[in-house]
Amino acid sequence: MPAVIRAHEIAAFLVLAAGLDLLMANYVPGAGYLDLPLIAVLYIGWYSSPVKGGVCGLLFGLVQDRVLGLPLGLNGLTKTLVGFSAYYLNHLVMLEGVLGRCIMIAVFSLVDGAVINGLRSALGQPPRLGLVPDLVIRAIVTGISGSILFSMIDRIKFSPADFRKIES
């Protein structure tokens, strides 16, 4: 599959993920469990380069920090690492199936949440009660939503000929 993510597509992802995150955090109960920026960063890191993934991770993370009212750099740090490592993971493991992607996104979400809460503790903010269930629910919700979104964007972005190339 062609590994091309253009700058305007990244900008669109950024605006969409941040905007939806901002609106859903206020108007959709339980929306805190869906980590849209993580999904976007993974997708970009997956189909571009580690550098692009890392930079996008930094941008998306900083925007998410502002949206969630967290200290700048918390999500910035984790999303940078996620964006960077997504590219290498794609080259190590061929995860093209929906289930594989779902598990991959869920694992990234778990690690992302655990690192954020670790950093929060280091900054003097004790972790919330019910921390582990929250992280697990977040990982499941983000994993399922992410794998569906990945497939949808693939269908929009790539032509059927690209998929035939993969299958052959």
Add this chain to the structure above:
Amino acid sequence: MTEFVQRKPFVFLMVLVLTNLFLLSVQIRNEQGLTLLHSWELTLFTPMASSIHGVTSKIENAVSRYVYLHNAQQENERLIHENAQLKLELIQLRGLKSLFLRARDYELIRNQYVFDTLPVAVIWRNARFYSQRFVVNAGIAQGVMRDAAVITPEGIVGRIWAVSRDSSEVELLTNNGAAAGGMLNDSRMQGVVQGNGSELLNWNFIPNYEQVKVGDLVYTSGTDRIYPRGLLIGQVLKSEKSRMIYRDVVIRPRPDYSRLEEVMVVVHRE
């Protein structure tokens, strides 16, 4: 430069990670005060948040008024406000009665119980998963001052953390480092109620020999000079003797902070 970055991606990753760590460290150093960035953001963000709140409120109102009877809806809203006001007045009067029985110091009474409230709407909140603050639609122009108490008829909520012209940011009592003076209604035992970033509160400095039972209600003592005396803080969830000289007491705040839509800011306190 681009070629170098492509050839040495891990060096570039280190730069990105260090950028994040630098940002975090700058914020940690400034956490005690309000940063300029924060203040500007609040000022710039208020019109947008107010507009979104205004639009969504109008849509919500239009739909609900279409579904329910117009007059019944208005009457209900008026009664809710009136009920909230009456509950507060009842708390004030109970406190006055109790104080009159014990003390004749008029100035003390004025300071503790005579205050006005300004009803305000919560116009913005961050995801509850992370945040301990929210924004309300009243600021300096409406008489709101920094450190003013934010309450509901069910109990106290927090204090004004930052104020702009037409909006204010409220810090919940559950935020790490937030505190209020608390006391038991019957024994008048006093201690410091502190937030720790979780959904619960710690009640500190209660000696081990004091009788504090699970289910006891804890009220504001007024000693912090922020919250008026006699307002409900919450209910004791856990009370155990510790190895130290003070008991280990945990309180569940009475108002559900995740469901706040309207709160009252204490203004014109005597």
